[in-house]
Structure formats: structure tokens, C-alpha cells
Amino acid sequence: MPWGPDKPQREEWSSRFQRWWYDRFGVYMEDFRFQPEETTVEAEEPLSAKRLTENMRRLKRGARPVTNFMRNLSALSNWHSVYTSGIAFIIYMNAAWHGWAMPMFLFLAILRLSLNYLIARGWRIQWSIVPEVSESVDPPKEDLTVSEKFQLVLDVAQKAQNLFGKMSDVLEKIKNLFMWVQPESTQKLYVGLWVAFITSCLLPYKLMGFMMGLYAGIKFFIIDFIFKSCPKLRDKYDTPRIIWNSLPTDPQLKERTNATVSRRVQPVVSRGSIATIPCGVARDEEAGRSHSTKKGAFHEIFNLAELERPLAVCENGWRCCLINRDRKMPTDYIRNGVLYVTENYLCFESSSSRSSSSKKNKVIKLVDITDIQKYKVLSVLPGSGMGISIATPATQKPLVFGAMIHRDEAFEAIFTQYMKIMTTTKPPGNPEL
Numbered sequence: 001m002p003w004g005p006d007k008p009q010r011e012e013w014s015s016r017f018q019r020w021w022y023d024r025f026g027v028y029m030e031d032f033r034f035q036p037e038e039t040t041v042e043a044e045e046p047l048s049a050k051r052l053t054e055n056m057r058r059l060k061r062g063a064r065p066v067t068n069f070m071r072n073l074s075a076l077s078n079w080h081s082v083y084t085s086g087i088a089f090i091i092y093m094n095a096a097w098h099g100w101a102m103p104m105f106l107f108l109a110i111l112r113l114s115l116n117y118l119i120a121r122g123w124r125i126q127w128s129i130v131p132e133v134s135e136s137v138d139p140p141k142e143d144l145t146v147s148e149k150f151q152l153v154l155d156v157a158q159k160a161q162n163l164f165g166k167m168s169d170v171l172e173k174i175k176n177l178f179m180w181v182q183p184e185s186t187q188k189l190y191v192g193l194w195v196a197f198i199t200s201c202l203l204p205y206k207l208m209g210f211m212m213g214l215y216a217g218i219k220f221f222i223i224d225f226i227f228k229s230c231p232k233l234r235d236k237y238d239t240p241r242i243i244w245n246s247l248p249t250d251p252q253l254k255e256r257t258n259a260t261v262s263r264r265v266q267p268v269v270s271r272g273s274i275a276t277i278p279c280g281v282a283r284d285e286e287a288g289r290s291h292s293t294k295k296g297a298f299h300e301i302f303n304l305a306e307l308e309r310p311l312a313v314c315e316n317g318w319r320c321c322l323i324n325r326d327r328k329m330p331t332d333y334i335r336n337g338v339l340y341v342t343e344n345y346l347c348f349e350s351s352s353s354r355s356s357s358s359k360k361n362k363v364i365k366l367v368d369i370t371d372i373q374k375y376k377v378l379s380v381l382p383g384s385g386m387g388i389s390i391a392t393p394a395t396q397k398p399l400v401f402g403a404m405i406h407r408d409e410a411f412e413a414i415f416t417q418y419m420k421i422m423t424t425t426k427p428p429g430n431p432e433l
Contacts, residue, residue, distance in 0.1 A: 078228060096213030151323075151403075173249060319338055320404045322400070339401055370392060372391070387402035
């Protein structure tokens with residue numbers, strides 16, 4: 001007879017052990033089971049002017065702590081408050097001298113969280129080197145017209161365009177720095193990295209931290225203050241700033257390449273052009289050809305005199321959107337096109353016009369304009385908008401030329417020509433005109 005339990009009893013003990021093991025550790029073993037990752041597609045919200053304005057306000061409120069922190073750092077470096085900056089400089093340099101820079105920053109982080117806890121509990125604690133300026137917040141509009149919604153989207157698109165442009169400039173400069181696009185700038189970074197690497201291998205880390213801490217304090221509190229106070233010194237000796245400003249972006253590189261190619265091709269083109277241009281062609285005829293639009297001669301498109309041509313500042317016109325707020329249907333008051341200014345007229349060529357005699361084109365005499373202003377729909381948006389409003393006796397509400405990327409340039413040109421016409425056509429003895 002064999003020694004030990006029989007086979008059924010061993011199977012029962014094994015099943016009990018498996019159940020006990022699963023009850024104790026089965027939950028943890030389930031966490032290590034390999035499963036395909038679930039991909040969830042978030043539903044996109046429809047475009048809404050109210051939601052867009054609310055998100056802009058949320059972004060502004062969310063970024064306020066970061067902007068306030070950066071303003072306080074800048075105020076410390078600029079010695080906005082001499083006593084505060086002096087105390088901070090002494091405390092930091094003493095901490096860096098004794099090797100306590102890292103514990104000091106950790107203690108400041110703990111102190112900030114403690115203050116935030118007290119503020120969350122109802123305590124009123126406000127401390128800032130630079131006094132905060134409360135900005136007026138206009139109440140949101142509940143009902144927006146179609147033109148206001150359209151202008152709101154255009155203003156937000158302009159801000160997004162400028163923001164993305166600045167971010168692209170930073171990223172392209174960093175890429176070009178590391179890709180040796182400008183070798184003289186990358187060479188300085190390359191030598192500096194080798195010096196830092198060799199120094200880190202030879203010197204102990206405690207001494208390295210001591211040197212870096214002292215340099216950071218002197219740079220932040222003294223050198224930056226001198227450079228900001230003396231721009232000429234900064235332009236000559238602020239090496240990081242000089243290198244950063246000299247780094248090109250991709251559009252700048254493209255412009256340099258095109259300029260180099262044009263300089264190479266220019267002598268050949270100039271010789272050929274001299275031979276092909278007839279001697280009898282006058283400058284006025286050549287200028288008339290350059291001022292023709294895509295649909296014909298300029299004066300024929302707007303039924304003007306042949307001498308009426310766009311000014312030099314707007315030979316190609318300004319792309320914009322005409323909003324006639326006297327009309328009720330969107331198809332009647334929103335037109336895309338190009339805006340021109342001549343010596344006596346303001347001309348808008350609609351992109352949907354089929355012929356030169358189309359009624360969708362707009363011609364306004366400069367002498368008939370009663371008011372001209374920069375236009376902005378919603379005051380909650382930063383900046384001054386992207387439109388120009390033109391008031392005439394023929395319209396109840398001013399015409400709006402919106403979605404103009406070069407709005408300020410167009411406004412200056414139109415307003416300057418308008419004032420020139422009004423001063424020249426106004427009779428000296430008739431004050432009513």
C-alpha cells in the first residue's frame with residue numbers, strides 16, 4: 001500500500017489551493033492580463049459664438065496665475081521694488097553660497113501650496129510685487145447677429161494665426177539651431193556643450209552646483225537688470241539674445257534663397273527686357289497695364305475715368321469682406337472681394353461679379369464719406385479688430401469692410417487720402433462744407 005493520500009484527496013487539495021490562490025491574488029493577476037487598447041473618439045462640439053467667447057474667457061482666467069508669476073519674476077529682475085529685490089537677492093545668494101538653493105526652492109513651493117490652502121479656506125491673502133490691474137469685463141451678448149458672429153470668428157482666427165505664427169517661429173529657430181542651418185550660431189552652442197561636458201567630468205558636482213547657482217543669481221538680479229536698462233550694451237554683449245535673434249525661421253530662409261537666385265538671374269533678365277521693350281511705350285501705358293484687375297481694366301470694371309487708378313500702396317488691393325448691415329439676408333450683405341482706393345474713390349470689387357457692369361461691385365466717392373473708423377464687433381476680444389466702417393448719407397448703417405489682415409495699413413491709406421481730398425475740395429469761404 002503506497003504511503004500518503006490517495007489521488008482523489010490530492011486533487012481536492014489542489015483545487016482548494018487554486019481557489020485560495022485565486023481569491024487572494026486573482027484580482028492582482030487580472031491587472032496584468034494583456035488586452036487591446038480601447039480607442040475612444042471624442043465628439044466634437046458644433047461651432048458656437050457663445051461657446052467660443054466662453055472658452056476665450058476660460059483660457060484667460062486659466063493663464064492668469066502663470067502670467068502673474070512671470071510678471072513678478074520680471075519685476076524682481078527689474079528691481080521694481082528695491083527693498084523686495086534686495087531681500088530676495090541676499091536670501092538667494094546666501095542659499096546658493098551654502099548649497100541650499102534646491103531646498104530653498106522646495107520650501108517656497110511648500111509655502112505657496114500652504115498659502116493656496118488658506119485662500120481656499122476663505123482667507124484673503126494677496127501679495128504681488130506688481131499691483132494687479134482689474135480689467136473690465138463686459139457682459140456676454142446672448143443674441144448675436146450673423147455679421148457679429150462672422151466677425152467674431154474672424155477676430156479669433158486672427159489671434160490664432162498670430163499665436164501659431166509665434167509658436168512656429170520659436171520651433172523653427174530651435175530646429176535650425178540644432179540642424180546647423182546657421183553654422184556660426186550652432187558652433188557657439190557646440191563649443192559651450194563641450195566645455196560644460198569636460199567641466200562636469202573634472203569638477204565635483206557640489207562645486208558645479210555652487211558655480212551654477214551663483215551665476216544664475218548674478219545673471220538674474222544684476223546682469224539682466226543692466227542689459228534691460230542699457231539697450232546698447234544688451235545689443236553688443238547679450239550673447240544668448242544675439243544668437244536667438246540671428247536665428248532664421250523657415251520663411252526667412254526661403255526669402256534668402258529666392259533673393260540669392262534673383263540676384264543671379266537679374267543681369268540676364270535685364271538685358272533681355274531692354275531688347276524686347278519698344279522704345280515708344282510710355283510709362284503711363286505700362287502703369288495702366290500693371291493696374292488692371294483680373295477681370296479687365298480697372299476703370300472699366302468700376303465705370304470710372306481712365307485716369308482713376310489704385311494708389312501705389314494698394315496696387316493689388318486688400319482682400320476683405322463687405323458687410324452691408326442695411327440688408328437682411330446673408331446672401332445680400334456679405335460679399336468677398338478686394339478693396340481699392342484711388343485719388344477720388346473707394347472701390348470694392350466683388351469676387352462673385354460676372355462682368356464689369358455687375359451691381360455687386362461698390363464705388364464710394366471719398367467726398368461723400370461722413371465717417372471712417374476702425375471697426376470691432378465684440379469688446380471681449382483683444383486687439384482692435386479687423387474691419388473698417390465707412391458711413392455715407394446713402395446708407396442707414398455704416399458699411400463694414402471686415403476680415404482685413406492688413407487693416408491698419410488700409411485704414412491709414414484710406415484716411416490719409418480722404419483727408420487730402422477733403423482739404424483740397426473744401427472751399428475756403430464756406431465753413432458748412
